[in-house]
Amino acid sequence: MNILISESESKSIEPCPMMTITVLIPTYRRPNDLVRCLESLKHQTRPPDEVLVVVRDSDTPTRSMLEGFDVASLPLKTVTVSVPGQVAALNTGLDNANGEIVAITDDDAAPRPQWLERMESHFLTDKSVGGVGGRDWLYDGTQLAEGADGVLEVVGKLQWMGRFIPHHHLGAGNPREVDTLRGANMGFRRTAIAQLRFDQRLRGTGAQPLNDVAFSLALKRAGYKLIYDPEVAVNHYPGAREEGSRYEFNASACQNAVHNETFILLEHFPPVQRVIFLLWAILVGTSEARGLVQLVRFLPREGAIGVQKWWVSLLGRWQGWQTWQQCRE
Structure with a gap:
């Protein structure tokens, strides 16, 4: 059966609004992880408008991998940074990103297909939303890590005495406001962050701990909402760190x-x-x-x-x- 739409009716149909999206990935010496991350971005139900990979100038393995990577339709760009540390890489990425939304993930994460679509919907729904994040499902190899299938309602909160309740990897339920987002899975409205950058005063030789917390709280102080939606999801395969093992005291x-x-x-x-x-x-x-x-x-x-x-x-x-x-x- 053919359905005819009159000229007057066709004029009333408006296209769904969209915002341009940059995916920002800081990386250092994890080329195999990065390949998995980039491949996952090829399968997004809402494709990114720009994929920005920030690579250290001394990271030859990653640079070699990117030269031979099959980008297909992925709008991939590479930016080089000479200063060590995740904060420097993130700030270099922010300085070069063109999207109205800057979605950030780690090189050892693999966003699920609806990651960008779901994230964008929150920014389109409420202009007071400055940041959106979600659950990062922790994996050990090809299997969920022990305890990673648990569920919690309260995540990403800062208590009055200064105790953090992170647990972004266990969040379940409906989207809700939080105090902090997690670096492996967070996106920001460009007009909200404006000239805000990740804090260079933080210490650490690799991923300066809590740089995502400092950024989140600065955005909250500016009056913007941060939304945690468990359906804005990535698979996370925690890689090695420059400051030793994640699970041993350093x-x-x-x-x-x-x-x-x-x-x-x-x-x-x-x-x-x-x-x-x-x-x-x-x-x-x-x-x-x-x-x-x-x-x-x-x-x-x-x-x-x-x-x-x-x-x-x-x-x-x-x-x-x-x-x-x-x-x-």
């Missing part, structure tokens, strides 16, 4: 992470809340950034290593305080 990595957390929250909180945070951090803390209560809790089980973790956390707190003070001068 004193330098721990100290840098605690420094960054302390500095970020001192900058984010108002005066009274800063005092509360510092008291809570020194007296209680968490299993990753330990205060006195956590020292006592883990001492019978860990012994000397538990004392070391507490001491490294204390040093990180002190150094974070110093960095914040210096930035106020």
